[in-house]
Amino acid sequence: MESLGSRFDEKLYEWKDAVEKGAHKEEDLYRQLNDAKSLKDHELAMKITTELIDHQETMHPGYSFTGDNVDIRVTPRQMTMKNQTSDIHLFQYVAFKNRVSGNHLSNEIPNVACKDIPLTSFLPSVSEQQLLVNELTVLVGHKWATYIPSLKWFHDFLPKHIQHNHMNETKTKTEKVILLVEKTQSSNFAPFSVLLFDVNKENCPPLLRAIELYQHSWQS
Numbered sequence: 001m002e003s004l005g006s007r008f009d010e011k012l013y014e015w016k017d018a019v020e021k022g023a024h025k026e027e028d029l030y031r032q033l034n035d036a037k038s039l040k041d042h043e044l045a046m047k048i049t050t051e052l053i054d055h056q057e058t059m060h061p062g063y064s065f066t067g068d069n070v071d072i073r074v075t076p077r078q079m080t081m082k083n084q085t086s087d088i089h090l091f092q093y094v095a096f097k098n099r100v101s102g103n104h105l106s107n108e109i110p111n112v113a114c115k116d117i118p119l120t121s122f123l124p125s126v127s128e129q130q131l132l133v134n135e136l137t138v139l140v141g142h143k144w145a146t147y148i149p150s151l152k153w154f155h156d157f158l159p160k161h162i163q164h165n166h167m168n169e170t171k172t173k174t175e176k177v178i179l180l181v182e183k184t185q186s187s188n189f190a191p192f193s194v195l196l197f198d199v200n201k202e203n204c205p206p207l208l209r210a211i212e213l214y215q216h217s218w219q220s
Contacts, residue, residue: 012095012177015063022059022103029055030107053104061101067093097175100166135162 029052036045072088079085124132138158145154161167 009177009179011175012063012179015060015095015097018060019062022055025055026052026059026103056101056103059101059103061098061103063095063097065093065095067091093179095177095179099169099172099174138162 029048033045033048033052036048068091070090070092072090074086074088076083076085139162141154141158144151145158
C-alpha cells in the first residue's frame with residue numbers, strides 16, 4: 001500500500017511551483033509598472049501593461065482544496081466485551097485545479113472604506129434583474145418539463161445550458177489530486193487510513209501540517 005502512494009502528490013507540487021513562479025513574475029511586472037508611472041514614461045508603462053496582461057492570461061489558474069467527512073462503522077461478527085462496534089471518523093482531502101482563472105482580477109488595495117459605500121450600490125440593476133429572470137426561466141422550465149408529463153415538450157424549445165463567459169473552461173474535465181497520507185494510529189484499518197486523514201484529536205496536527213505544506217509559500 002505504501003508503494004502505491006509513492007509520489008501521489010507530485011502533480012500538486014507542480015501546480016504549487018507554477019503558481020509561485022507566475023506570482024513572482026507578476027509582482028515584478030507590477031513593480032516595473034509603478035516605476036514607469038512614477039517616471040511618467042507612458043510608452044514604457046503601456047508596454048509593461050501589455051506584458052502584464054499577457055502574463056496573467058497564461059499564468060497557472062491556481063488550485064483549491066475541498067474535503068468531506070468519511071464515517072465508517074465496523075460491526076464485529078462476534079460481539080464480546082473487548083470486541084465492540086467501532087466508529088471510525090475520517091476526513092478525505094482533495095485538491096482541484098481551477099478551471100476558471102482569477103489572475104486578471106486586480107491586486108490593488110481598495111481605496112474606499114466599506115462603510116462609505118451606499119447599500120443601494122449592491123442592489124441588482126434592472127439589466128441584472130432581467131438576466132436573473134431569463135436564467136430562472138430556463139431552470140424552472142426544465143424542471144416543469146421533467147416532472148410534468150404534459151409539459152415534456154418544453155425540452156425541445158429550452159436551451160440545454162445557460163450561456164456564460166466561461167463555457168469553454170467549464171467544458172474541460174477538472175484535474176484533481178487525492179491527498180494520500182501515512183497510516184494513522186488506526187492500524188487495524190490500514191486500507192482506509194492510507195487514503196484518508198484520521199481526525200481523531202491526536203492526529204489533527206498531521207492534517208494541519210499537510211494543508212500548510214501545500215499552500216503557496218509566496219502568500220505566507
